[in-house]
Amino acid sequence: MIVGIPKEIKNNENRVGMTPAGVSELIRHGHTVYVQHTAGNGSGFSDNEYQAAGAAILPTINEIYDIADMIVKVKEPIEPEYPLIKENQLIFTYFHFASDRRLTEAMIASKAVCLAYETVELNDKSLPLLIPMSEVAGRMSIQEGARFLEKPQQGKGILLGGVPGVKPAKVLILGAGTVGTNAALMAAGLGADVTITDINLYRLRYLDEIMPKNVKTLYSSRHNIEQELPSTDLVIGSVLIPGDKAPHLITKDMLKLMQPGTVLVDVAIDQGGCFETSHPTSHSEPVYIVDGIVHYAVANIPGAVPYTSTMALTNATMPYTIALADKGWEKACSDDSALARGLNIINGKITYKAVADVWDMPYEPITL
Numbered sequence: 001m002i003v004g005i006p007k008e009i010k011n012n013e014n015r016v017g018m019t020p021a022g023v024s025e026l027i028r029h030g031h032t033v034y035v036q037h038t039a040g041n042g043s044g045f046s047d048n049e050y051q052a053a054g055a056a057i058l059p060t061i062n063e064i065y066d067i068a069d070m071i072v073k074v075k076e077p078i079e080p081e082y083p084l085i086k087e088n089q090l091i092f093t094y095f096h097f098a099s100d101r102r103l104t105e106a107m108i109a110s111k112a113v114c115l116a117y118e119t120v121e122l123n124d125k126s127l128p129l130l131i132p133m134s135e136v137a138g139r140m141s142i143q144e145g146a147r148f149l150e151k152p153q154q155g156k157g158i159l160l161g162g163v164p165g166v167k168p169a170k171v172l173i174l175g176a177g178t179v180g181t182n183a184a185l186m187a188a189g190l191g192a193d194v195t196i197t198d199i200n201l202y203r204l205r206y207l208d209e210i211m212p213k214n215v216k217t218l219y220s221s222r223h224n225i226e227q228e229l230p231s232t233d234l235v236i237g238s239v240l241i242p243g244d245k246a247p248h249l250i251t252k253d254m255l256k257l258m259q260p261g262t263v264l265v266d267v268a269i270d271q272g273g274c275f276e277t278s279h280p281t282s283h284s285e286p287v288y289i290v291d292g293i294v295h296y297a298v299a300n301i302p303g304a305v306p307y308t309s310t311m312a313l314t315n316a317t318m319p320y321t322i323a324l325a326d327k328g329w330e331k332a333c334s335d336d337s338a339l340a341r342g343l344n345i346i347n348g349k350i351t352y353k354a355v356a357d358v359w360d361m362p363y364e365p366i367t368l
Contacts (some may be wrong), residue, residue, distance in 0.1 A: 001325040004068025007039035009065040012283035014042025014306035017072040020053040022314045027054035043306040087111040097355040099272040106144040111348045119243045121344035132312035136302040138182025145234040156261035161191025179238035188212045237266045237274040244354035245272040260292035269297040334368040
């Protein structure tokens, strides 16, 4: 199979779809890999390293899309890429269709095969291709939250961990999945007073056993969240419903419960955001203020640490990428139900029910 790795063109997205080590594995399996010129530079991988691994370098993104049977990338295609995508071409990336109707319509029109990292799901409901970026995003959410709590960034001017004689900041984490757990560990390690919420009591019991003593668990309900907000300094939104829009756990009217300079970090923004007042931002302009509350809603948080993120993502995606290249998408998805769950759009038809439901579009179950 011919595999193409384009350069990411989303704002401040420095990750790349595959490391040179990943390219080497595909070459070893007999496939041909084309990498766009300088695609890996932002992650610390030069064209020479890709060539040494066996890839050929092409100068433009148009040439990559034109020649490849399968495109492997990081972020969803954006508007300049829409016309480059071909019928029957396999696009293997993060899509997050439930938060972007235009992208959904464009991919339907392209008649490509859209296999989304974020909905590849094992039988135990875990999401193997979302986990590594959720780990990064969870840890980064605390770094960024701590930064925007600083007064020059329009925050409250509170040090996350406090100092002897001065209380630490209070952190409220909504959602106890991979993002929330990593955020809690990071915040606890910095000495913050952390509360993590979820509706899954089994998960809360588990976290209660393993977390440091400065992490408390709380059942997630509107009442409980409202009780926490007046004394909270940093809120991390990390609720996920695979393939579907995130629920709004903090509404606009709840902002008045918080003190000015409180920081909201919406890690769920890729799926529409779990704060009603959220809208996507970028690394170049990461925050905005609503009713005195600082909102951080960068849609590609792990793109700020591209070397770590690219390495972690390739580690997770490589077995699936090799299976797709070796067998073709139909056979690979037929053999692996987890991979089949990643199929969101096939040849103009939505095959992932949550996406169809969000946009009130026809749903076509997969037949393999």
